[in-house]
Amino acid sequence: MAQINLQNVNKSFGPGVPLAVNDLTLTIEDGEFLVLLGPSGCGKTTTLRMIAGLERQTTGDIRIGERVVNDLRPGDRDIAFVFQFYALYPHLSVRDNIAFPLKAQNLPTEEVNRRVMDVAERLRITHILKSNPGRLPGGEQQRVALGRAMVRQPQAFLMDEPLTNLDASLRADMRVELKHLQHTLGTTMVYVTHDQIEAMSMSHRIAVMDRGVLQQVDTPLNIYRHPQTLFVATFIGSPPMNIVHGRMVGARFVAGDGQFWVELPPAARQYTQHDKRVSFGIRAEDITVGAPGGAGMAGNVVVREPLGDETVYVVSVAGKTLTAKTPPRIRFNPGENVSVKLDPAAIHLFDGDSGRALLPEGWSKHV
Amino acid sequence: MDTTGRGRPRFSWLTDRWLAGLFVSPTLIILLFIAIYPLIWSLSASFTDRTLLSRPDQINSVGFENYVDLLNDNRAWQRFVVTAQIVVPSVLIELLLGFAVAMLLNRKFGGRGVIMTVILIPMMLSPVVVALFWRFMMQGDGILNYYIQALGGQPVLWLSSPSVIPWSVVLVDVWMWTPFMMLIALAGLSAVPKYLYEAAEVDRAGAWFRFRHITLPIVTPLLMIGIIFRTMDAYKMIDTIFVLVGDRGGAGRAAQTAGLYVYDTAIKGFDTGVGSAYGYIMLVVIIALANLLIRQLNKVKG
Missing domain, CATH: 2.40.50.140 (Nucleic acid-binding proteins)
Structure with a gap:
């Protein structure tokens, strides 16, 4: 678990294009559930991907914990990423999908099995461990993706609109569950969404972005009661x-x-x-x-x-x-x-x- | 005004169903004549002793005699062995080479469009043209041997040594059809979602894992389709070999495939009945083979 810190981060996708992220300075506290909120194209996903290392910032520094991670590859940043489309490995069973990040670290089989079971029980997916993820309904695929993220016990969870592809009632259930999960795990979570209900209901703080510029960071109620900008x-x-x-x-x-x-x-x-x-x-x-x-x-x-x-x-x-x-x-x-x-x-x-x-x-x- | 009382339109009998049939019928009639009719004609011919010179009153039904003779004839089976000797290496090399080139081309870089076009040229050429210029290059004093000798090697009898001829055919087929496999593999590769690779990167997966568990499972069904197409096509190959080493498949009939054997029997040997029977044996074999491959395809798709 760790604090995440962005210092004067800029991201440019080429000359002539407006900055995707413009001089962003933001600190996400240890154990905090922070939502990056904004309309599409506001730079929230780019910001998340820069924290993960899937995108390199043009200028500025990113720290996870005490480390400056600017030049670290995603696999070395000790973070877990949950993708909008789940990104489960086809042709690997649910169990192997969840176990994969541990196997990649060459942990002993016994520990891998123990941790996979632990996570599966927590997410209530023990009954589908042997299934092929491609045939599961969206909600269960998303649980598997969460499991794969959790099993690593990373410094932080980075989530890119993980509930967008679920239907409305499932989304409401998963909101509650995610919030509870983050609360019990106590892991720092950065969560990207364009859905203000998700942002308001789950987060400790919301960071609202528009056209690459951070507009306001505050608790959901303060964002609602005391908006700092017209946007x-x-x-x-x-x-x-x-x-x-x-x-x-x-x-x-x-x-x-x-x-x-x-x-x-x-x-x-x-x-x-x-x-x-x-x-x-x-x-x-x-x-x-x-x-x-x-x-x-x-x-x-x-x-x-x-x-x-x-x-x-x-x-x-x-x-x-x-x-x-x-x-x-x-x-x-x-x-x-x-x-x-x-x-x-x-x-x-x-x-x-x-x-x-x-x-x-x-x-x-x-x- | 009452809209139902407008009277019967003149073409009221022409319902949608009839109209649809009417539109399809020209194609259907042409298809009937150029595909179905010869098919039935040759099927009936395969049960007779018909030759190219037979007058109608000289044709006798011989029942399954043609089939029995062929199935007992080692030379007939030998043609299938030769066919396999050419089809299997061709398709395998095209698969591996095409996939490898597709992996190389599956990224953005300057001049990609030009390179793609150049690579695709061979499969757009007529097989006769391709075979013709390969024949020039493969001649004893051709450019291939020139370079082999320039590099200090022994000249190869590309078109006259029975042990080399099948491989020469393979070489030409590979040259011509690797682009096709590449195209199909490229379609498969571009269907792999990028976020899977990103997930693998976050999970510290190695290059082999990415290939084995992300790329391959998604590309395999498409590659299978490529294999099915190429197998069926190479199995029927006549034109390339015909031009490259002659209508009997070169010295010692080294490249006389099943298709060329039909030609040799039915046209050059005048034996229409036996040739037709052999053609039907070929058909049964390829249907069985295609079914096996399609079953495999459904397995990898599931």
Whole structure:
């Protein structure tokens, strides 16, 4: 078990192509479950492959434990990699697949057998040890791949979207199981996914990447509650955070021709200046939809999506469209006039140019 | 307006099924004449004493006599031995060489396209052309012997020594058909997912393991298909040998394959009935052989 450290790592796939990974500095603590999250092409898989040694960084240093591993081959880095398509060896039985990394180290047969059985029991795959992996269902193939990773007792697990090819219900089961597994083994885990539910539910911390640049590293709840960039704010959460682009006029955020405006709470005012271009954000659950004439702005229901446990309303407010989540018992029909109230303590402001969050964490304690 | 009341279209009898049959029929008729008809004709001829010169009233049915005679004839069996002597080494060498070249070409490098094209040229040439220029090169004072002597060796009687002739045929066949095996092996190699090699690298697998447990299992079914194709094709070979060493397979009939024997019997020997019977024996042998190979193929695929 070990800490993994990336220091100013860059990866270029050739001149003229934007950097796949751009000046990434990141420390993954010993025993931590860290998820690299981002849309496809954001550099998360490249980062994982560089840690594994399957890809060589253009510049920068990578450490696993105390060792700088820049020039070590994947087999010498003492890591295990789980691939999206399982990558089981065809024509080797499940047992031989799991035993393979140990046999490659020339461990005595007795120990190999003991460790394979141990892992197989833990993953509940003892009954398929003699099977040909190619004929197993996806979930079991993935367990075998996990077994092959675990049996080595490596310094770290590196996982590249291991659940993507499973069907939805199996994926939910495996999420729980993986999290439990990592918890009991206590091994450092770096896990790549584009699925925010996987990221939120399993990780200790999430590292969100976009276009090769690390956007934010934080606990799942902090990522959700305090996104540091506009990208993180819109990428995390379903439905995504409502964003309105506009500018500051005194203590007011104003959008469009001035019809949409929000008075900032006093605690937020010191972080912006008059006439600054900003993006205003608020999550759907921080918007309350009520009977017309109530407190807040006047709006009009565009779409209602009853989801059972909650109802999502898309409302039009002063020419802008906002998405709100409400308890299911509140019912308005499309076309109906409503009042829309925003929770002043839950607002987000992002710099109109850089996209960085303007309000520091904890600003709303004084609202 | 009621759309069902438009009246019967003129071609209402022409259902999809009929139309499909109509489209297929020209091909079917041609196939019937050039493949099925000769097949049946030669089958019936194999039970007669028909010769090239027979008038219809001179042809008598002889039952299985032709077959019995051939199966008891050592010379007839000898032709199968000669055929095997050429087919087995040819296919094996083509397999190994083609696979090796495919392994070399299965990576990105400059000029790969040009090299591929050059390598594929032999199998695109007509066998007659290939055999013709090999005959020139293999002559006693040809370029092959010139180089052998220049390197201090003894000249080889490529086209006149009965012990060398089968190997000369093998050499030409290998030259011509190795690219085919290479192409098939290359298709197999490019189907091996890269992540398997990466997994092997993380697991510290050696080169032999990667080859034995990743490359080979995935490529083998395709190689088997190549073997089946090449075996059936080499088994029937006539043209190359015909041009290279003559229609009787050269000195001592050293390269007179089963196919050439049919030609020799039925055309040069005028004995159509016996020749047809021999052709059918060849057919049964190759069907049996192909079945064995296909069974092997299904085994490696499973």
